[in-house]
Amino acid sequence: MIGKKEFRGLEFTVNPSVLVPRPDTETLVEAALEVLTQKPLAEAHRTCGSRHRVIKALDLCTGSGAVAISLKHEMPELDVYATDISADALEAAKTNAVSILSPNSIIHFFLGDIYNAFPDSRLPTPDSPFSLITANPPYIASGEIQALSPEVQREPRIALDGGVSGLEIIKRIIDGAPGYLRSGGTLLLEADPRQMPDIAILLEKRGFFDIQLYKDLSDSQRVIGGRFEK
DSSP states (O other): OOEEEEETTEEEEEOTTSOOOOGGGHHHHHHHHHHHTOHHHHHHHHEETTEEOOOEEEEESOTTSHHHHHHHHHOTTSEEEEEESOHHHHHHHHHHHHHHSOTTOOEEEEESSGGGGSGGGSOSSTTSOEEEEEEOOOOBOGGGGGGSOHHHHTSOGGGTBOOSSSOHHHHHHHHHGGGGEEEEEEEEEEOOGGGHHHHHHHHHHTTOEEEEEEEOTTSOEEEEEEEEOO
């Protein structure tokens, strides 16, 4: 089934290969914009001597492309990369990027499992890592999926199932993030509010600091993030 869904005032095409973008995920975009517009980050990237330096952002598990496309739409100067393990989902994201963004506004899409989407598991430009990584990964425990509403259960299981604990993919994202972040870069994750204490511990153990929580429209903790210093 193909339909339309509004997200941050933009119209996205959705199909059975992607999660339907939800208002809660707008919290992830808002948190990302807050991080990207912080004065120290902006100043550090605008100039490097006399050279202009572009801010790079990576959106993992991009699905319909809602987060990546919204960021590019609201910050056209941002250099956005996006990955997904599903070829069908990635095609949906590319279609949405073409229909929503201006012709000269480009997002770099890569097919594969999280960071392995990049050739040889490395950045396309290894000398210029990301200032921000965002992800709305699968975070529902496998045993809880059958209790979800019929509407949600019709969505792709690969985009829902976070393994036995619900944190398996989140752990992999946290473990790999330091290799893809600039010094002082930020990782932002959407997850179940009940998972936030465990995710905070995972972030701290991996060396992230300045852990921040961001609330959604229902006043629940929906997004968590931290910075990494090299």
